[in-house]
Amino acid sequence: MYIGIDLGGTNIAAGVVDRSGKLICKRSVPTLKERHYSEIIKDMAALARTVAADAKLDDTDIEAVGIGCPGTIDSARGMVVYSNNIKMHNVPLADEFRSYVDVPVNIENDANAAAYGEYIANGNGAKSYIFMTLGTGVGGGIIINGQIYRGFNCAGAEIGHSSIVMDGVPCTCGRRGCLESYASVTALIQQTKDKMAQCPDSVMHGWVAKRGNVSGRTSFECAKMGDKAATEVKEQYIRYIAEGVCNMINIFQPEMLVIGGGISKEGDELLIPIKEFVKRNDYNKCMPRTQIKIAELFNDAGIVGAAMAAVNKA
Amino acid sequence: MYIGIDLGGTNIAAGVVDRSGKLICKRSVPTLKERHYSEIIKDMAALARTVAADAKLDDTDIEAVGIGCPGTIDSARGMVVYSNNIKMHNVPLADEFRSYVDVPVNIENDANAAAYGEYIANGNGAKSYIFMTLGTGVGGGIIINGQIYRGFNCAGAEIGHSSIVMDGVPCTCGRRGCLESYASVTALIQQTKDKMAQCPDSVMHGWVAKRGNVSGRTSFECAKMGDKAATEVKEQYIRYIAEGVCNMINIFQPEMLVIGGGISKEGDELLIPIKEFVKRNDYNKCMPRTQIKIAELFNDAGIVGAAMAAVNKA
Numbered sequence: 001m002y003i004g005i006d007l008g009g010t011n012i013a014a015g016v017v018d019r020s021g022k023l024i025c026k027r028s029v030p031t032l033k034e035r036h037y038s039e040i041i042k043d044m045a046a047l048a049r050t051v052a053a054d055a056k057l058d059d060t061d062i063e064a065v066g067i068g069c070p071g072t073i074d075s076a077r078g079m080v081v082y083s084n085n086i087k088m089h090n091v092p093l094a095d096e097f098r099s100y101v102d103v104p105v106n107i108e109n110d111a112n113a114a115a116y117g118e119y120i121a122n123g124n125g126a127k128s129y130i131f132m133t134l135g136t137g138v139g140g141g142i143i144i145n146g147q148i149y150r151g152f153n154c155a156g157a158e159i160g161h162s163s164i165v166m167d168g169v170p171c172t173c174g175r176r177g178c179l180e181s182y183a184s185v186t187a188l189i190q191q192t193k194d195k196m197a198q199c200p201d202s203v204m205h206g207w208v209a210k211r212g213n214v215s216g217r218t219s220f221e222c223a224k225m226g227d228k229a230a231t232e233v234k235e236q237y238i239r240y241i242a243e244g245v246c247n248m249i250n251i252f253q254p255e256m257l258v259i260g261g262g263i264s265k266e267g268d269e270l271l272i273p274i275k276e277f278v279k280r281n282d283y284n285k286c287m288p289r290t291q292i293k294i295a296e297l298f299n300d301a302g303i304v305g306a307a308m309a310a311v312n313k314a
Numbered sequence: 315m316y317i318g319i320d321l322g323g324t325n326i327a328a329g330v331v332d333r334s335g336k337l338i339c340k341r342s343v344p345t346l347k348e349r350h351y352s353e354i355i356k357d358m359a360a361l362a363r364t365v366a367a368d369a370k371l372d373d374t375d376i377e378a379v380g381i382g383c384p385g386t387i388d389s390a391r392g393m394v395v396y397s398n399n400i401k402m403h404n405v406p407l408a409d410e411f412r413s414y415v416d417v418p419v420n421i422e423n424d425a426n427a428a429a430y431g432e433y434i435a436n437g438n439g440a441k442s443y444i445f446m447t448l449g450t451g452v453g454g455g456i457i458i459n460g461q462i463y464r465g466f467n468c469a470g471a472e473i474g475h476s477s478i479v480m481d482g483v484p485c486t487c488g489r490r491g492c493l494e495s496y497a498s499v500t501a502l503i504q505q506t507k508d509k510m511a512q513c514p515d516s517v518m519h520g521w522v523a524k525r526g527n528v529s530g531r532t533s534f535e536c537a538k539m540g541d542k543a544a545t546e547v548k549e550q551y552i553r554y555i556a557e558g559v560c561n562m563i564n565i566f567q568p569e570m571l572v573i574g575g576g577i578s579k580e581g582d583e584l585l586i587p588i589k590e591f592v593k594r595n596d597y598n599k600c601m602p603r604t605q606i607k608i609a610e611l612f613n614d615a616g617i618v619g620a621a622m623a624a625v626n627k628a
Binding site: 072074081082126127128140142144149150151152153154155156157158159161162163164165166173174175240243246247250251252253255280281283284285286287288289290 | 386388395396440441442454456458463464465466467468469470471472473475476477478479480487488489554557560561562564565566567568569594595597598599600601602603604
């Protein structure tokens with residue numbers, strides 16, 4: 001059996017995963033990310049032992065541990081080269097983890113791990129597969145011939161940092177106009193706030209007053225009530241996502257493209273207009289089309305993918 | 315020995331290429347693309363025999379023929395699925411060619427072939443390699459682990475049809491804002507004409523009057539003479555290319571990215587500002603950087619790449 005660990009800014013999640021990618025059990029603990037990373041690694045190892053015990057496994061039953069971690073990861077050396085979210089710079093994460101649980105350890109960028117998890121679970125063995133996750137940022141994963149594509153320096157697949165509006169909105173990466181600045185949930189919240197400021201009569205004001213804050217759901221929920229301003233925000237936001245999806249399709253013509261992240265729970269509300277946009281704008285007019293889908297594992301994708309990347313490497 | 319054929323809208327070029335990718339000799343004839351494709355294929359076969367004779371080869375010395383062809387190509391079936399430039403729709407090009415010269419024939423999209431040719435000649439075995447060619451359009455090729463990446467449907471690598479200006483200039487593909495609409499030489503010529511209309515005092519008017527028409531060189535040459543309007547056109551054009559290059563780097567983090575097409579003969583004039591833009595805007599701040607280079611084979615890339623794709627397949 002394998003253990004997958006998804007190291008997030010808020011929680012550390014770990015699960016036992018079998019060779020086929022099935023999640024047997026899982027648990028999570030708070031990351032408390034302001035701590036020194038060595039404390040966090042200690043907690044990751046303790047959590048791994050706890051989920052192993054939940055599944056009645058001891059150390060000898062654990063074939064390998066896979067860790068998905070934010071930032072630039074050198075999988076070959078087991079190093080976190082740089083992570084801004086959880087402060088790490090040239091940390092030998094695999095070795096430090098092994099000082100607690102002495103099994104093979106593979107580390108992977110968290111978006112790559114999530115992509116791989118979704119691919120294993122629902123990719124139907126697609127020869128080329130793109131995963132786009134819409135959350136605080138826009139993350140991505142590229143799976144080609146069943147392998148995670150990392151770029152020569154392990155820093156690839158930053159599809160959220162391809163620009164769609166040259167010289168547009170400033171991005172956290174320092175550039176302008178990145179897909180992330182338009183299609184992340186962070187961007188949607190800002191787009192919602194901007195529209196609310198312009199439209200004092202929108203029902204979004206009442207919705208937000210009841211719930212305390214603007215969220216990624218505000219425009220989607222208020223659009224369902226027929227609010228014009230909310231509908232405009234929602235449609236424009238989906239248009240931004242569609243622009244990015246269509247770019248990825250023209251570049252990769254992947255067999256499958258999957259959209260994940262919390263907002264993807266909107267399902268067809270999101271998927272249908274994206275598919276329509278792509279159908280009209282895809283460069284490919286005469287060959288089979290990319291299958292565009294919503295992610296299915298959601299929060300478990302990182303655990304499963306981290307574990308399966310370890311299976312793949314083991 | 316191998317024969318590579320580059321089927322272009324203006325000329326058919328063919329050459330004898332050895333196993334290592336060295337071009338031994340070459341010739342070309344006009345395509346006369348308005349003819350029925352069967353006439354064009356007949357001329358391609360005749361040209362292949364002529365270059366073979368130039369190299370003192372007979373049919374038994376030809377191990378395989380590779381053909382680079384515009385449009386959507388199904389290499390596995392040897393079919394031109396669709397080509398707009400030279401009118402072909404579901405043409406079994408490989409089989410038709412073999413009716414004249416009965417050797418293994420591999421067909422490839424022309425941009426993929428050119429990318430592969432440059433890769434073989436000057437790619438230093440890069441694990442990931444992007445080729446961007448700036449001409450009438452913006453073509454692309456993606457080489458991963460030494461293999462041409464085609465997408466699941468052979469229609470991939472259309473990097474010229476990823477948008478950089480959402481809802482921007484209409485593109486020939488029907489979409490708006492594609493890189494091709496800003497970074498092709500066709501776009502540069504339009505940008506030059508627009509600026510000339512705005513700036514009646516620009517030295518570009520005299521330059522064009524002498525030469526008869528606006529070309530891709532107009533702004534570059536007049537900028538060298540210190541003309542302000544020309545410098546603005548040139549700098550903005552390079553900025554568009556850089557936007558596309560930076561997008562490809564953030565997505566792929568390729569070991570090498572190569573810029574080809576006629577305009578790439580401007581060399582450092584083009585390359586230095588692109589490198590500077592990428593250095594400032596690349597998402598990757600802590601891992602080794604993509605090597606950005608100018609293509610070296612120019613017009614021979616298609617011949618060499620088509621032949622070498624046949625070697626690779628043979």
